[in-house]
Amino acid sequence: RVGADEQKKAKSQESHGMVPCNTGKRGNTGKRGxxxxxxxxxxxxxxxxxxxxxxxxxGQGNEACRGGSPHFVLEMFGGLANLxxxxxxxxxxxITRGALSNPDGRFEPVRxxxxxxxxxxxxxxxxxGEATLxxxxxxxxxxxxxxxxxxxxxxxxxxxxxxxxxxxxxxxNTSPDVPFDRSINLYRGCEHGCIYCYARPTHAxxxxxxxxxxxxxxxxxxxxxAQLEAALRKPGYRPAPIAIGTNTDPYQPIERRLGxxxxxxxxxxxxxxxxxxxxxxAMVERDLDLLADMARRRLVGVGLSITTLDRDLAxxxxxxxxxxxxxxxxxxxxxxxxxxxSVMAAPVIPGLTDHEVERILEAAAAAxxxxxxxxxxxxxxxxxxxxxxxxxxxxxxxxxxxxxxxxGHHDGAEPSSCFHVRMTGEGPWARLLAQRFAVASRRLGxxxxxxxxDCGRFAPPPRAGDQLRLL
Numbered sequence: 001r002v003g004a005d006e007q008k009k010a011k012s013q014e015s016h017g018m019v020p021c022n023t024g025k026r027g028n029t030g031k032r033g034x035x036x037x038x039x040x041x042x043x044x045x046x047x048x049x050x051x052x053x054x055x056x057x058x059g060q061g062n063e064a065c066r067g068g069s070p071h072f073v074l075e076m077f078g079g080l081a082n083l084x085x086x087x088x089x090x091x092x093x094x095i096t097r098g099a100l101s102n103p104d105g106r107f108e109p110v111r112x113x114x115x116x117x118x119x120x121x122x123x124x125x126x127x128x129g130e131a132t133l134x135x136x137x138x139x140x141x142x143x144x145x146x147x148x149x150x151x152x153x154x155x156x157x158x159x160x161x162x163x164x165x166x167x168x169x170x171x172x173n174t175s176p177d178v179p180f181d182r183s184i185n186l187y188r189g190c191e192h193g194c195i196y197c198y199a200r201p202t203h204a205x206x207x208x209x210x211x212x213x214x215x216x217x218x219x220x221x222x223x224x225x226a227q228l229e230a231a232l233r234k235p236g237y238r239p240a241p242i243a244i245g246t247n248t249d250p251y252q253p254i255e256r257r258l259g260x261x262x263x264x265x266x267x268x269x270x271x272x273x274x275x276x277x278x279x280x281x282a283m284v285e286r287d288l289d290l291l292a293d294m295a296r297r298r299l300v301g302v303g304l305s306i307t308t309l310d311r312d313l314a315x316x317x318x319x320x321x322x323x324x325x326x327x328x329x330x331x332x333x334x335x336x337x338x339x340x341x342s343v344m345a346a347p348v349i350p351g352l353t354d355h356e357v358e359r360i361l362e363a364a365a366a367a368x369x370x371x372x373x374x375x376x377x378x379x380x381x382x383x384x385x386x387x388x389x390x391x392x393x394x395x396x397x398x399x400x401x402x403x404x405x406x407x408g409h410h411d412g413a414e415p416s417s418c419f420h421v422r423m424t425g426e427g428p429w430a431r432l433l434a435q436r437f438a439v440a441s442r443r444l445g446x447x448x449x450x451x452x453x454d455c456g457r458f459a460p461p462p463r464a465g466d467q468l469r470l471l
Contacts, residue, residue, distance in 0.1 A: 097157075098193030098319050099211040100389050103382060105204030157216045161254055164188055164219040169227040170242065177419045179450060180243040180276070184228070186260045188219035190248040192280060194307075194318040195390045196347055199247045201381035210382040215320075218254060225263035232271050232460060239458035241274040251281035253320055265290045269299070270461045274453035278303045278344065280318060282326040285333050292337040301451035303373075304331050305344040306360050308353045316394050328367045335368025340451045342371035348433065349377045350405035351398060357433070358440045365444040372446035374437050376425045377406060379415050409433065 104111050164187075171183050189203060193215040200210035208217050221227075231237065244250050250261040265287055268275050277284065277300070284291075284302060294300040308314050309324045322330070334341045343364030348354050361372055379387055391399035410416055411427030424430060441448070 096193075096319055097212060097215055098195040098197075098317070098390070099215060099386050100393055101386070102209045102212040103385065105207065105209055106201070106381060107204055108207070157212055159191055159216050159218060159254065161218045161220055161258075164221045166221060167227070168231065169221060169224045170231050175419065177423065178243075178246075180241060180246075182240060183243040183246045184224070184250075184264065185245075185247045186221055186224050186250050186264065187248045187252060187254070189214050189217055191215055191218060191252045191254055192249055192318055192321040194280075194321065195387055196307075196317065196349065196377050196379070196383065198378045198380055198383060200383050200386065202247065204382070211386055220254065220258055220260060222258075222260070224260050225267050228264055229267050229271075232267070232273060239273055239455045241276055241453050241455070242268070243276050243278070245278035249279050249281060249321075250277065251279045251283040255281075256283060256286075262287055262290070265294075269294050272297060272299060272457035272459055274299045274455055274458075276301045276303065276451070276453070278305060280305045280321040280327065282322040282330040285330050288333060288337055288339075291334065291339045295337070295339040297457060298452065298454040299457070301340040301342065301453060302334055303342040303344050303371075304364075304369075305346045306364065307345075307347060307349070308356055309359055309363060310356070313353070316390075328363055331364060331367040331369060340371075341367075341369050342373065342451070343369040343446075344373050344375065345437070346373070346375040347377035348374055349402065350409050350429070350433075351402040352395070354405075354433065357437055361437075361440045361444055361446060365446055369446060371448060371451065372437075372441050372444075373448060374433075375423045376409055376430065376433070377415075378417075378422060379406070380417060384415075405429070 101114065169184055169186075171185065173181060173183070188206065190197065190199065197214070200214045203210050203214045203217070206217075206219075208214070244261070244264070250264075255261050265275075267273075269290055275294075279302070284304075291300055291302065304327050306324055306327055307317060311323050311325070314321070314324050331341050331343070343361065345357050345360045348357060357374065364372065388399070388403065391402055395402070406415060407413060409425040409427065409429045410421075411425075411430075416422055416426070424434060440446075
């Protein structure tokens with residue numbers, strides 16, 4: 001029985017064009033940046049992969065695919081193997097990626113167009129893992145076709161991590177509508193896979209796709225802590241709060257293994273340097289000891305971003321971020337430890353999550369949040385197309401209305417990237433949203449003031465061999 005199913009699985013994988021990642025090809029169609037996919041495993045197999053397979057995309061040593069943990073196999077292939085022909089309704093593949101495609105970046109010289117290969121690969125139900133057998137099967141589908149369809153959509157691509165060779169870790173900006181002038185992003189790409197993420201287009205600068213590549217082709221900065229220490233020791237350095245997590249999340253899943261954020265926190269704590277953290281992950285609790293100690297010196301503030309309180313919707317919008325309830329628990333733990341906590345209702349998606357603004361603020365205030373802010377959804381560059389595809393696949397009945405309301409919050413035009421309006425919108429709908437937020441914040445005692453971090457404590461710690469100061 002199992003042998004027959006393995007043959008069917010292999011045939012299904014071949015139809016999807018999957019290639020072993022050690023062939024040097026970059027994706028299931030040979031397209032650059034499509035991410036590596038490893039055939040040869042049953043869907044939902046509980047068998048642990050043999051070792052850590054080299055992804056064949058130029059990685060070196062630790063730049064291998066993450067293929068060694070059993071729970072990761074379950075994430076990739078979704079649940080138990082359908083070896084007994086059970087109904088797909090009971091073995092639905094979980095949503096493990098946000099983007100449904102891997103479009104070419106805007107700087108690429110070619111464009112790839114999707115084409116149905118005869119296996120229904122463009123069916124939105126197959127792409128989201130929600131096609132089922134039985135009543136939902138096509139009337140003219142044969143019994144053999146239904147047996148093949150039980151394998152569902154192709155597996156999600158594995159996460160591959162490579163080294164970012166940047167020579168500096170602090171990024172400066174002069175944007176007039178953000179409250180910081182320097183930031184640190186420890187990772188390029190983000191495994192959380194939030195479909196609306198405004199950082200997705202940055203992957204195009206690497207010759208990769210803002211789609212699945214952004215979630216699966218990640219780059220980390222192993223020397224971040226050492227580079228930060230060198231920057232803080234420069235004689236001309238003047239301290240100001242460093243914002244961490246403004247582009248990609250510092251507590252995304254691979255941080256659990258790499259631990260770069262904790263190393264950076266240790267450096268900043270030793271220098272008495274202030275910082276702010278923005279995250280969607282409850283993993284921030286891991287560093288509660290450091291954060292509580294820095295909070296007593298008024299050196300840190302943490303902002304947790306909550307898009308929706310609906311667990312199912314959050315799982316679809318941000319498939320690998322912590323569930324909303326977990327973020328609220330982390331907020332409560334930080335507040336009890338004395339760490340200043342703020343909530344960001346971000347992004348607000350008109351027609352999808354905007355009705356939850358007041359409830360998000362209420363839940364955050366009950367969990368100990370002191371400040372609140374919101375950001376209207378932004379759809380820069382390739383994000384708009386990815387978001388439209390997501391709407392058509394997950395909420396087809398509301399797709400047109402959501403896009404119309406987003407335009408309405410920008411005075412009837414396409415979302416603007418201009419300073420001062422890109423994050424709040426403009427026009428009557430945007431003003432109404434701002435009023436709703438202001439009224440709810442005042443009622444709950446949430447302010448928009450800064451956290452009042454102390455820059456006066458900054459002092460580089462002495463190193464072994466340094467000459468002592470005379471005064």
